[in-house]
Amino acid sequence: MSRTPLAWKNLVHEPRRLLLASAGVGFAAVLMFTQNGFRHALLDSPVQLIEWMECDLVATSTARYMLPVNQRFARSLLRRAESDPDVSAAEALLIERLMARVRVAGERARPIRVVSVPDPPGWLTIPGLKEQRLSLQPPGTALIDRKTRARYGFQFDHRGSPLPQTVELAEKRIRIVGSVTIGTDFANEGSLLIRESEFARYFPLRGSGSPLGVVDVGMFRIKRGADPDQVAERLTNLAPCIWNVVRKDELKQKERKFWSEQTPVGAIFFIGTVMGFVVGVIICYQILYTSLQDAMPEFATLKAMGYPNRYFVGVVVRQSVFLSWFGFVxxxxxxxxLFWMLESYSGLPMRLTFTRAITVLALTTSMCLISGLLALRNLVRADPASLF
Structure with missing residues (x-):
């Protein structure tokens, strides 16, 4: 004879109560999803540009504790590094934020990130760059990141292509000839891509000498079979007080660690996730406690018949798990x-991956289990006769 699924029947016998209970659990889960999503956006967005660098090793100034900081090294170091027997190619990447201000006609000037497009193709795999590369050949042209914040005033058609507009960069006219997809982060609200040679035209005061003589990021490709850690160590030792050369993954980890541990924003979103969890525990406790109180005469009968406490614990645990699933879906x-709307508005990479969804599911299930076990205390401790 099959046993009656008491936990399931307790949960679904009143559809209206189940709907309200699921809404309460779902509300707490959405809070955790949102806070968790913003936290991961904080960690994912600063490394987007690094992910699109098609290289094995990356060099940055020792004073550059995060990528948006304006600390550079001499281009001559790249030429010296090319003499290493395991380096197959080296290329510079220029990034300007301090002097880069863009103004769309009718709007005020705003700071923007300007990134160079290396002349040899293939060093940057930014979506849309390969198709738009030839558009950058004429002087005074640029590509705009289509995820640039709307406050800049750039207008796009339904395909994401920029509409004709009068635009100035560093108080000089520039023509927007196409768009790419990069995304914003907590330091940059928009990006422009221009040819490397154009940096001398728009930012002539960029370096103490030649504007193109200083480099923000060095990119290296190494030969097949070479040990990247050994090559990175040799290149760093060329000028250990001036630059660091690391694997691309190491630079990404460094950026994520800085934003997570050295800024208050990471802690704020972590606290937000914890608060969502606590709110969920309170909501679930009220739901499950009320459900147990309403069914107390039936539970008293079962307890008087000799059912052990572990049976009731099992019933409430299963009921809590079922409730978490009803709210999670x-x-x-x-x-x-919500993530789609937030990414469309802010440009931040609000990604709901399988791993992150499983994390929130685990938090939601734990939330319901804690609430159920707290609500069960009176039943476990009570004498059967006192429950009637």
């Missing part, structure tokens, strides 16, 4: 829609 759908 609609929360995923709401989070997907």
């Amino acid at each position: 609609p929360a995923v759908l709401v989070a997907l829609a």
